[in-house]
Amino acid sequence: MENFIRLWQDSGIYHLQSGQFIMLLVGFLLLFFAIRKGFEPLLLVPIGFGCILSNVPGAGLSFTAFESALAFGHMDVYQALAQTLGAAQDVTAAELAELYKNASTAVQVQAHRVATDYGFSDGMLYVFYKVAIASGAAPLIIFMGVGAMTDFGPLLANPKTLFLGAAAQFGIFATVLGAVGLSSMGLMDFSIADAAAIGIIGGADGPTAIYVASILAPDLLGAIAVAAYSYMALVPLIQPPIMRALTTKADRQIKMQQLREVSKREKILFPLVLLVLVALFLPSAAALLGMFCFGNLLRECGVVTRLSETAQNALINITTIFLGLAVGSKLAADKFLDPKTLGILVLGMLAFAIGTAMGVLVAKFMNLLSKNKINPLIGSAGVSAVPMAARVSNKVGLETDPHNYLLMHAMGPNVAGVIGSAVAAGVMISMVSAMG
Amino acid sequence: MENFIRLWQDSGIYHLQSGQFIMLLVGFLLLFFAIRKGFEPLLLVPIGFGCILSNVPGAGLSFTAFESALAFGHMDVYQALAQTLGAAQDVTAAELAELYKNASTAVQVQAHRVATDYGFSDGMLYVFYKVAIASGAAPLIIFMGVGAMTDFGPLLANPKTLFLGAAAQFGIFATVLGAVGLSSMGLMDFSIADAAAIGIIGGADGPTAIYVASILAPDLLGAIAVAAYSYMALVPLIQPPIMRALTTKADRQIKMQQLREVSKREKILFPLVLLVLVALFLPSAAALLGMFCFGNLLRECGVVTRLSETAQNALINITTIFLGLAVGSKLAADKFLDPKTLGILVLGMLAFAIGTAMGVLVAKFMNLLSKNKINPLIGSAGVSAVPMAARVSNKVGLETDPHNYLLMHAMGPNVAGVIGSAVAAGVMISMVSAMG
């Protein structure tokens, strides 16, 4: 009988809390959008599944050994942890968690070992998180793979479009200001680091957003990653109204010069030029842009095809699987079901919208200065969201003139936006660390 | 001259002990069976090779830094370790090992550092073991890959066959009881955790067996993995006599209804249904079955083909290589050459036989209750051992009626057996941890 009680107490239903129940629904919703609606399925299928796994009640798959000890431990382990963390013997779990958070690394390691001595261990998803994200490795490896998949030809044929990639990053910084503003008005409680991590959603680049969030605001990582990938998938809904509102029919009909052919050598040299500029002016972006340039050099140099193919296939796929599950581990109820998440979703949407608008407007502004006219519809592609945003530019262009194919032209600002948001990431990491 | 002596003392022959010699032979035997007889070569080639490597005398490839210090260190490191572990200065290696085993994690870490300071380091195979198995990662990743390779179509067309997958797991629990019985009779010395880990051999599923053994009985892992894979390879010898003995000719001639076609949506929803039930009722199996369902969802959802293919190829192959070598590291002489191993081999065989019998008998019993008759030969496939056991059902069926193809019908209980043993694994881990 005792065993039946234990089995029942071990069952998920016994442990199920309303928060976990909601998060399970969120997980299934993400899977539904990913599978049925095709929302960035490569990431949202693993993230959604990770979300469900990390909210399995009583399993603690996303817990550290210490968190497991708090959640499932009895008196004995509480007392041992209390001693390690310097608390009274009748301490509560919440107090222990608070003490742990403020303890030095050395004490945290000790507490971890105490939990281990009592038979608790890190959950599977936490292990994936530690190895893939906390180490910084997974987003960087994916960025390398993205580099190996990126063709800078259209950008090199028309380097001016880099300005559009810069302009669209305004969405990032406007959102940072918005997040700080909400906090100063007392509506939200975002630190400057949180604000920066939220802003990067406007960069419309998944690995960059995850990388920044893992450094500046690990607790918000789940919500930020979900917002970033969801809005990237929603680009075909978010952007067109803004693009139409800010352009005249004449604007949208502008035909652009055909792009010149770009030589192999230029393509080989471009990642190296970018690398040198990063090295000289922006070392804080060296990890992100360095790996991106490395991937692109593997692709273009033509002598390491096998490495390039592995970076584009086996390696990026493996990393994506674990990155997605690891992001899911940050979708535990107590972290995600917070008013902050609502703020993040609203601000993230704003960031996309502002970035889109700014890209279009700067394109129009550039037309005032130059005689090689740019169709302002390609400005919106500067947010990145490769290649979705470029396709949106093309589609909206075709609505007005069915013979005006903008796709290749839009690929320039599109990949420029990837560089732009990586630069923004570097600046923010550097500045926020100094402000800290 | 001194150097010659050192070279000689460094040579393997100088260090060779009879135990290691026997284990080298065991390693070659495993390779022989794997290569010449085709016994589960994907696992037994790496395991056999790992066995040989871990028994290279004087190399210590499967030793931790601490174990290396004990095996190859001199007076100085012994004294330093004695101080760390709180022993007298004239301590022996065996005493130090015993003290280490009972020490807290913190003290073990300290002892490891002392060994490092004296120039000892973890052996290659131990590193593989730590990363691949002790972390729990490798069996789970392989289970994900198995999920991505599994077609639940035949099971969905005839869900009743899940009962056969349940029935065959009786082999597991009967063996647990047997192991406990042997111990209570004083013939063996298995703890309840050991017994559970041995029983899981009857689950006829490699990654499940390794996962359970790594948690409940790491010292027996080598023998358990070898037994599990060997008996899976021996299924065509073990099962047919039992199947023939328990069925009449009329039983074996039963023709089953052709399986209906299963829609894509059912295949997508099945891993999610399973996941929800695991989440609600069996959180202790969430890691294993969660990864299995994840792999299957990657396969069926149709929108992440590149992830599914990587999970089925590069990722599972890489993991298999290291898992196999790591299992080999647990085949060091002092761990494998133990009366327990003999017990494990006998009990494991029993588990297979009982599981097979129970699967057949329950199939016959189900025929008493239902009018849609089941050919009881497919009951034996419930042990899992995918797809070997299903092929055996088919082959034995063809012996009696050369036009009665049972393969697809047997795939239902076959994959049900994978779920069944993962459930059994979850229950046992949960119950044994609580008993501990």
Next chain:
Amino acid sequence: MENFIRLWQDSGIYHLQSGQFIMLLVGFLLLFFAIRKGFEPLLLVPIGFGCILSNVPGAGLSFTAFESALAFGHMDVYQALAQTLGAAQDVTAAELAELYKNASTAVQVQAHRVATDYGFSDGMLYVFYKVAIASGAAPLIIFMGVGAMTDFGPLLANPKTLFLGAAAQFGIFATVLGAVGLSSMGLMDFSIADAAAIGIIGGADGPTAIYVASILAPDLLGAIAVAAYSYMALVPLIQPPIMRALTTKADRQIKMQQLREVSKREKILFPLVLLVLVALFLPSAAALLGMFCFGNLLRECGVVTRLSETAQNALINITTIFLGLAVGSKLAADKFLDPKTLGILVLGMLAFAIGTAMGVLVAKFMNLLSKNKINPLIGSAGVSAVPMAARVSNKVGLETDPHNYLLMHAMGPNVAGVIGSAVAAGVMISMVSAMG
């Protein structure tokens, strides 16, 4: 304004030191040779890129958390580290670094945690180094892949050529003696461990050189790896003059007997025979040669094709990417721009030349004893540098007699050279550790 100053102080130019500038040039030079001249691009592209990344001023990508704290930290972290390392409060960075180097592992771990508490973390390239090289894993995995790519057929058809693979390793040991000699003359300052690691350049085998250097002389690893791969690429320039000088026209015209066909079974048994001999006589080479034999067995046994293909493709490619970048992390200015590097480059070249000469001479000597004449041009292939050196033998042979194809004959000593240098690596690691 303050922010502008900070941005400027964060910029790379502000931090740029002449050493880093030179190393950036070295990195680009390596890329140029790899991409434009085809010098071992699979390794030199990642190494060159890693070199550039690790010398990005102000980024500290190859720093540990402790090194970052020293480089970028302020008074507060210095004082905390001084306390941990037991130094005075007005300690300098150089003094702290020195204290750290001589501290016990336990104290080093403590210092690392202090740096972590102050917000410093391990740089990306250092993480890659720790995981890929310091663990010993990457060179061993690559060696497994090389094993899986190696066909021992030509060697088995003519086992005598193993002697040529032995002879060419004389380059290794002559160079060790040279390095020790230079040190005893006071021209250089190489320890015996340094000398051994430098000598292994003459083994003309990348993973072996990196493996040995990572164990015996991690500080010299960058220069040694660069020298090894560069000279391997330069084999077509280094070897022919030596080969011509040491042979007569009659020597070079020797036609060799056609190689017999080698059966599958011999190919399966060869790695096992080698493994047994390593186990019995040379346990210190068990890790390297064990993995090599394992890869070769995967290839030849014919029952694990999927593992063999993964070892030859996805796995070796992934490992190569990280190994290359990690080697680059050892090309930081303060480690590479040292008179020692010049010594390494000169000695490495010498090692190649001596190995080549010895291979040719021993081939001529063997012709005095045997009636099955060997064309001494294949002796030079004994250095390994697979398959470049064998091609060079073939090419020089064709110069003298356009119908004398030596390629397959040269593959024997070529793969024998891989075994030879792995044996040499094992002996040296074992002897030097004992001398330490």
Next chain:
Amino acid sequence: MQQGVDLMLYGMGTVVVFLAILVVFTTLMSRVVQRFFAEPDVQAAPVRMVESDQGRVDARLLAVIKSALDQHRAKRR
């Protein structure tokens, strides 16, 4: 010994009960899908069936060769 019996009874019990529940829910799920969400699959099916239709193999062969060529070109780049 008692522990062994416990493990067997409750363990085997859980396995059987869990798989029984799974049978129920799987059957339920299949019925729901077949009754209420069947159409799109019926529509999708023919499209997929065509893939194994011999009549279109020629077009598909062309596509395969084209993709092989593309890949090959990509590699030669």
Next chain:
Amino acid sequence: MQQGVDLMLYGMGTVVVFLAILVVFTTLMSRVVQRFFAEPDVQAAPVRMVESDQGRVDARLLAVIKSALDQHRAKRR
């Protein structure tokens, strides 16, 4: 709040300035390559252009099939 404004001004400024510098250097690099290092690429170009030339597809098809066969043989080994 001040921090937010700072982050926006200096952050956005850096992005614009950095990408402007990148425009300059990229343009410069392209010009230098096109003017001084163009020939080999011009020579190489036609070879590559031919790849999309329909006239040579037959020869290339043969090559593709040959390489497929080689790969296949290698795998059967």
Next chain:
Amino acid sequence: MQQGVDLMLYGMGTVVVFLAILVVFTTLMSRVVQRFFAEPDVQAAPVRMVESDQGRVDARLLAVIKSALDQHRAKRR
């Protein structure tokens, strides 16, 4: 210096002796296999030789194209 000489003598000695032993055992192994375990390989050999036989390329070409098609279909799933 003494250490260097030691390393050279004993090191080079070990390499030569080890490879000499390897020559002996390899030769022995080859002889044993050729004399006592040769037949099955002889039977297997012709099958494998056929792979490089030009006469069967047509059949193999078909197989390759079939496998390409299969793979392609599998991906379209």
